[in-house]
Structures are given as C-alpha cells and as structure tokens.
Amino acid sequence: MIILEKQLQDECAEVEEAGKDQTEAANNAMDDAPPPAYSTHVQHTSSSGSTEFQPPSKPTNFLSLVLKDKPIRGCYVIDPRMEIPLNLLPPLNTGETDQERKNLFLRTKDGSIDADIWLVGQEEATPRSGRRTTLSLSSDDGSITAKINTVKVIAPFLLDIYSRDGRVTVLLPRSFHGSLLLTTRQSTKLSDDLMQQSTMLSTVEHTRRYFVGDTGDVSHRLFGNDWNGDELKVVSRDGRIIIRYKDEAELPKFGFFSRIFSS
Template sequence: MIVTPGDQPSKQSSDQKVQFGDVNPDEPPPSYSPHIESPPIASGSTLSSTPTYKSKPTNFLSLSNSDSSICGEFVIDPSIRIPSSILPPLRQDDTEDDRKNLNLRSQNSSVNADIWLLGTPSSQDPESAIGADKPRRTTIALISDHGSIRAQVHTLDDAAPFLLTARANHGTIRLAVPRSFHGLLSLSTRHGSTSLSDTLVENATQLSQIDDTRRYFIGDFQALGEVAWEGDLVELDATHGSLRVKYIDEVEETHAKKGFLSRLFGK
C-alpha cells in the first residue's frame, strides 16, 4: 500500500492535541476575584494643618463700642479689596495707608479676640511672587480705655508679617502669639508688671529697658541686621495693668482651678 502525504497526520494537528489535551472540558473555570484597592487614608499632618476658623474672611474690619465688650473670632485676609467708599471714615490727617486691617475698640469694656491671619496670593504662588514687592505688614489695633484685652493670633504658613498694637489704660493685656512669631516685642506699663512665658523667654533676646518700656527680639537675633525691621512687631501698653505674652499652643501650669480663658492665656 502506498501511503500518500495526505494520509499522514500533520505535526501541527498533533501539537494542537497535546496543547489542549490537558484541559478537561467538564471542569468549571477557575474562580476570579477582582483586586479592589482600599481608598487612600488621609495623613495626620494634612488634617492637623487644616485651619479651624469658622468665620468668613474679611479685611479692614473696624468695630467700636462705647459700653459693651467686643468678643469673637476675626479672620483677616489682606488680599481682599474693599472700596474705600464703603469703609468707615478715617481720622483727620490719616490716609488709606494708615487704615488697619483689623481695628477693635471698646471704651468702657473689654476686648477678647481670636484672630486668624491668612496669606496673600503672591505668597501662595511662588512664581507670581518673583520680582514683586514684599507684602506689607498686616496691621492690628486693639484698644480698651477702661477694660482688659485678651487676644490670640493664628497665622498660616504663608501669612505676611503682622504689626499688632494693644493699649489698655486701666486693664490688663494678655496676648498669645504663634510659634512662627519672629520679631520685635515692646512692653510698656507704668503701674503694673510685665512677664513672658518660660518658653518665650528661651527664644527672647532683651534689647533694652528705658523707664517703663522693655524691648525684646523673639527668634534669631542675627536676622535683625542694620536696616529697619519689616518683620513681626508687637507693641503692648497698659498704663495701670499688667502684661503677659505667651505662645498660643503653650500650656502653663496653674495652682488653682481657672476658667477657659485663664487656662488659654496663662496667669
């Protein structure tokens, strides 16, 4: 018998039988479990850096009361533009450059302020800040003729330096500054005492004491240089009261049970 090439099984067919011969068509296909990724967990640093203020930001805010106190949260954004035509009138001889970003005054009662200072657009965008002038200080004035002043200042990382002046003719002044405070501190009182918290003292360089005024530099003293200082500046004046300055997150020990504000601002 002559066997023709067509009668021989091809190598390709044999290979195909070997390739698929190990698969049993009666067995069910293997189970499939899709891989589901867990949602990302927010880091603690991101949550902790989130501002906790509740008020809507404003600018050039001025409050003045004769017989009632001023108390509240004040969020200042120096980049907000408000037409001068709807702002309170300035004092005689003052210009728009003299207008305070925040001005709180109570003639016969107290001032209690929780202050937040936001950054300016130029400081938030490094590229837009190239070649631009340094942001001007955010200015704050706190005045009480016959009451006390208690204030704490929060600043975001990109906030401009601030200039805070506080005057209480017949009351005490308690101020809490942020850890980022870096600048001059001036304390004046004629018939009271002045004190800094222990942690603030560690970062303070005393510059002078002339009559009733003491001046300190908080932070790296080498940054002061020979030119006029344009960084943070705090000036406190209590004619017949005491002055106390601490860091805003600083917890001070007390020997007696005190209220929330006393624990917040120290002695």
C-alpha cells in the first residue's frame, strides 16, 4: 500500500500546527516532571497529552515504499492491529516470513529519508501478545531522519535503521523504554535528557549499547531469552548518529572539537 507523500506532508503540517497550542502546556509539564516508573509503565501512552488527539491521516499497516534514486519524505500512520487482505500486501523481502513482515518498510538506494511516523494504539492497555510493531528504514547513500509519535496506548516497537554513508537522526517519544544498539565509525550523540534515563551497557569496537529506563524491569519484558520491549537499532558505516526525545530542542551541530570529544 502506497500513500501519496505530498498529501500526507500537507496533512501533517496542518494537524501539527492546529495541535501545537493544545499540547504545548502538556509538553512543558512533561519536561518538568520526573520520568514515570518504568516498572509499571508497560506500554506507551499518547505523547500529545490528550487521548482525543487524532493522527494526521487515515492509518494503514504493512506499508512498503521502495525507491531507487529518489528521497522518501512523508508522514506515515501505522496501526499494527489493522488487518490487510493478503492479496493487497506487498511481496515479502528475501528470507522474510509472514510473521516477520514489517509494519512499515521504507527503502531507497540513492536518496535521503525523512519520516514522520505515527503509531496508533487503543484507549486502554491490554496484555501483550509477544509481537512488536516493526519499522525498517534504509538508504545506501543518504541521511535518515525518523520521528516517532504515539497516539493512545501502543505496543512496544522495534525501529531498525541502516544508512551506509549518511547521518542518522532519531526523535523518540518520552515513553520509550528499551535497548539502543548504535553502530558507526563516526561519532554517536545522545541528548542530555536521554542520557539521564540511559544506562551504558557496552562498547565493542564501533558498537555502543544502552538501556533506556529501569534496568530492573528487564526480566518482566523478556520473550523467551530475547528482549521484547522497545528497541532501536541503528547502523551507519560513515555517518554520525544523533538520538534525542522528540520534544527536546535540536542538538548543536557537530564541530571540529565536538567530533574529537563527543561520546
């Protein structure tokens, strides 16, 4: 299923402008308040401050957009509970099974990706099924920016990003609770707020691993021997990686000395 990108961009801009005044107070309160107790905050809640806030367009599921020499820019609303008839679904990727099908798959060979992603949930939390929402973004030659918005209560998600030669910027919701696996030969930067919520787990050659949230809750979120909560995986061979909360101010650009002393 393909969504017209120009139409989505216009709708996103209109909705975000209309909701800006309504959500500003809630976001400011969120910044001043201490983080929630992750051991009891099992699933995401809407970051808009209102359960009545609506996504900018009609949701879809198992959306696949593959381009060769063009950038991908748009707003993509994903409802992982939505059932799509098999005959309308795109072909599976090589080695992929129906159970592994991505809820969102964006792929371009020579171009950048700028994705405003909305994950739609439901009014109340329900027992988790063991299946996460899976999002995959990749570009061989281009930068990638991914912003994650949540509507209502959503299940945990896995965001997998690959950019061979470009910078990767990820804007996470405050409710993110899980693992960061970041691989690059260049610098990696986490915002101050995100660092305060993160525990450094390991650094092996060009790969850094962090855990965001209360590490004491890990045993409650295991599926078999694997972590089944939120997870962000980023691989950028020759690009910098920047991770921050979506309601934080933009991080300063990398200069000569910041490249030397950056964590």
